[in-house]
Amino acid sequence: MTDEALKTRSVGTDEASDRSAVRKVLEKIKAEGRNALTAPEGKLVCDAYGIRVPREGAARSAADAVKLAEQVGFPVVLKIVSPGILHKTEAGGVLVGLKSREDVSKGYDSILANVKRYKAGAKIEGVQVQQMLTGGQEVIVGAVTDPSFGKLVAFGLGGVLVEVLKDVTFRLAPASKDDALSMLDGIQAAEMLKGVRGGAAVNRDALADIIVRVSRLISDFPEIDEMDLNPVFATDREAIAADVRIVVDFAPRPERYRPSHEDIVAKMNRIMKPDAVAVIGASSEDGKIGNSVMKNLINGGYQGTIYPIHPKADEIMGIEAYKSVKDVPGEIDVAVFAIPAKFVAQALIECGEKKISGAVLIPSGFAETGNLEGQTELQEIGRKYNIRLMGPNIYGFYYTHKNLCATFCTAYDVKGSVALSSQSGGIGMAIIGFSRSAKMGVSAIVGLGNKSDIDEDDLLTFFEQDDNTHVIAQHCEDLKDGRAFAEVAKRVSNKKPVIVLKAGRTSAGARAATSHTGALAGNDKIYEDVFRQSGVIRARSLRDLLDFARGVPILPTPKGENVVIITGAGGSGVLLSDACVENGLKLMAMPDDLDQAFRKFIPPFGAAGNPVDITGGEPPKTYQNTVRLGLEDKRIHSLILGYWHTIITPPMVFARLVVEVKEEMKAKGIEKPIVASLAGDVEVEEASEYLYANGVPAYPYSTEIPVAVLGAKYTWARGAGLL
């Protein structure tokens, strides 16, 4: 052991990382058939990526150890170096806080004795002598490989309490510096990093830097399966990883096939906006799925060509029928399948031969019933002929702007700008019922079912470039390829809000999801963090998904964070304020001049400030004046209205005046989000509907839902970098 064994700590600058050094280490490990790095190997890897570690060296004798200790400086830590021993502490292979030559010498011998007792015959390569770090905040920087999301970097505080509280945050790797900084604020205990009880704040740059470097390392080397820097000592000056654990897995992961972006767009356009649709299994017989599909196509008003396919019939519902898609003279864009599972594969081959772009596989009887082989067969046919598959096990889909109801469910034709999808048929039916009941205009409703091929990110890619769609809302139970979804969602959500209800959030829900679709539900915290990283608005419940889908598209994008509540009912004001906090909305601190301006319009015992409490017995004029002021003043960015039903200002009077003022301002080029909570007798239901129909999301008997809808719009605007 010589002096050159003592590496000086690497400097955390942005120099290019030394990939070849890491490659060399990994090759050695692979050659030796190991799956974990030793501490010195871990140090080499860290050095190569500029991840700072303590001064250290490896000793092969007690004398060596003493010499090294003097070089790195007391106190030191001693750790066994043995490829076979992963849990060094358990093996008695770690000693900390050794302050003298004597301590180090004795310590060396005792570690060797411990390890030999723990695992006779373990190959011992020496003892690492390391600078002992103290002070600062102990944190963990780590990495995991998720089956759906791939490489993720993780961050949390060190210590057992954090483990108990599961206070860890994840980001897709590689993480940007901004991602890394957001992780420091993304744990419950974030305040600990800012310095508490007079302690110094950590150096955020240094800590973010180490996170970025770890994320880059694991992205560059997919064979790194797991990584733990635990603890990292984060002080006001630096962040140094005191212990490095790296586990590798050289088994290649199956690559998931992804068509090119152009191919997805081209195919999805033909599927979603087809000029010609074949119905395989079309039927004249009431009650048959193939009959319902035909009726929906015809009665829905679809203007393209419909080709009924039936082995025997010459015509179905007055339209010429064909025995096979191959007999159809013209081009076909999409084929809707309404035949039993066992006939699907053969018909799909014929679709392939006919060069049809997409197959809408309504039939069930595949993966969801355990028939995995049957589903794999369809996937193989689809790949072979380059047909995209929707389903199987779905209700089909709607694309309203083409008057297209390619489904066996009831028709739906209220055109609008939100596209919805669901993994489950039941949830799809709830979407249709809610849409009809709330008169919610949609551009599309799509069933994804078993997702043998087309999934959420294919839909996002289509809706991204679909001018009829401004907002996308999706229900899912799993993401087959979370990474692809996140990448697409991040891009799309910069332009259009993406709302997701992820079912199976809880372990009980995840178990149910497993039995339902055969999909392994991921760790919910990972979904939570990746959704945020991707700018996705997360709905917490089915009603949230539906309410956000209805409200977000009609709200203009806010130009800033300042929210003001104007309320006739003080009690609503309190509940609306609660809801603002819960939904991350910022109640504007009312400037004095604006406060005075509001006071001019309200009774002397009303409360200005924020909420502006205009009090209950006021005439329409008071609502009018205050709402107008709220819209006119440039410092205010959004309004929340709390209405209280009185004889003096009845519900519809209130609703009409709000819309009038809104339109008056719009004519002057002023557009701000307005939501309303209406407290009153049943007439407030009609008033709420009127407001909603005129661009103001409004709810009777609820203070929390309108604010949640506004909160969803803000979540999106922030994620898209618009605020």
Place this chain on the structure above:
Amino acid sequence: MTDEALKTRSVGTDEASDRSAVRKVLEKIKAEGRNALTAPEGKLVCDAYGIRVPREGAARSAADAVKLAEQVGFPVVLKIVSPGILHKTEAGGVLVGLKSREDVSKGYDSILANVKRYKAGAKIEGVQVQQMLTGGQEVIVGAVTDPSFGKLVAFGLGGVLVEVLKDVTFRLAPASKDDALSMLDGIQAAEMLKGVRGGAAVNRDALADIIVRVSRLISDFPEIDEMDLNPVFATDREAIAADVRIVVDFAPRPERYRPSHEDIVAKMNRIMKPDAVAVIGASSEDGKIGNSVMKNLINGGYQGTIYPIHPKADEIMGIEAYKSVKDVPGEIDVAVFAIPAKFVAQALIECGEKKISGAVLIPSGFAETGNLEGQTELQEIGRKYNIRLMGPNIYGFYYTHKNLCATFCTAYDVKGSVALSSQSGGIGMAIIGFSRSAKMGVSAIVGLGNKSDIDEDDLLTFFEQDDNTHVIAQHCEDLKDGRAFAEVAKRVSNKKPVIVLKAGRTSAGARAATSHTGALAGNDKIYEDVFRQSGVIRARSLRDLLDFARGVPILPTPKGENVVIITGAGGSGVLLSDACVENGLKLMAMPDDLDQAFRKFIPPFGAAGNPVDITGGEPPKTYQNTVRLGLEDKRIHSLILGYWHTIITPPMVFARLVVEVKEEMKAKGIEKPIVASLAGDVEVEEASEYLYANGVPAYPYSTEIPVAVLGAKYTWARGAGLL
């Protein structure tokens, strides 16, 4: 300093506490004009109440200190004893981990030097020499005095991270042993007490015991304002308070007047179920409040006597009018005020002279507009004449079983078993609108407004003994007397569910509440914990309050924790499972025989287990068979149904069959809670209404609300000790 100064630690048994010893300490402090106890005084108090503290003694010289250290055993802690120094560490007055005679001797001198530097002239009584505790889990046991709830005992883990996470739990003092044990499970980091990473679990009995003793101490001595045992070392054997801090406040707190239970019941019965009502300010003129009240009384169908009071009129709406209540020949139970604020006091005096039980003070213009004097005047008149005051600043109240609408709002007459109240008029109007819209039967709706007298606990006391009321739901922004509320709620909730929406949960909401009612909103965590301790169901939103009020009364009380989901839509099953976890419901682990029994009724590809997924295309018989089995099997205690709209089993067919099976089972004496989530086209709305009207809380397009309603019922049943 002699050996007898060395107290042996007291033994934590249940011997009677020595109140006189505490009294003596407190009297000395009062006499000396201090507001905090010294460490030795704290120890005396702890000893008197059997709260274990370390072995220790007070030294007046370095030599004394060394001698004491040898007696308590090394290592020791030294702490300054000085009445003027509260923050000992800051003053350099604490040294820990002294292991030798020499350390102790030097330490004594350095502490004295530090403290003299910190505060020249501070009176130094000596240095405490204390057994140093190590190991185990550091926790905090404390006590605070809340303006509304009075004495509260607090518990949390020690350390700065817990402070950052605000992970502390409270109970009203005195706390029972069960209360104390529930505190150990009431913090987020509860698992830390159970032993993690191989550490031993704390002795729960010992820890609960110290909590109970602290809670008893602060209850016995109201002058103890705050108390901190921080840290308490909790090991697997014992719990010892290493540091004691007690702050006292000898200023007497104003006692809040509370009528006797009998008096409240008698008066409230006369007010809520009156035989004769006077309307002060009755009017024939449309649009006047006194006219609306008259119309509501007459048109609402009130069968008692109505006395219009008006200074000039001889009759109003065909009923003989009087100039004053004093002119009325018969008895009057309650007077409804519909006159301007300035005339209220005089009319109230006349009510007093007439011996009327209650005044319903609709007029505004009192505390809510800053007119505190006016409100105090009314309170004084009320006390003088023993009239109970409802309001002022309210909409009045309804008591449907007497057809009584003593309000200026619209009439409401759907009789039912839930009584609602609101502090705010706006929320009251939302209650009325929702009730009418949802056809929710109510026993009463009451406005409490400024709560100058009658408040939530008076209502609880009335509804407790009111046979027409089975469930009580209240909206409040503050509790003027949280302790009285908690005591009454605890008693009442053992018989009838009590649901509370506490507005002003967040600091923004609390600020709004302050400007609205002049009430100081309390710390929300205290409300949370006290509500739980009192068996109160907490609603998180206005809709929750209304949905719970509607659903909880019609659900039978569950006989156990086993919940089973039966669903036609697998996707709903996943979301329903999520909702179960969120609402603290236990999905029953399905026994093999029961699993087999369910499988007999469902397709082979359906999923048994829990959720029971009967799959989407099933006929009515499948729902029927599985629901019947779910009700018949004694191991299942509650059912959650997930319906999926299909042509084979349309919504109303499903709804009718569920009600049929339910009635069939009821005839056999089987009653279990059933809730339903309906996914489908708009017909599911009618089906949901039918189900609700027949005892099954059911919601279209929502998986979370029906489960939340069931969760509310369970929360109550557990709190009432029925599970």
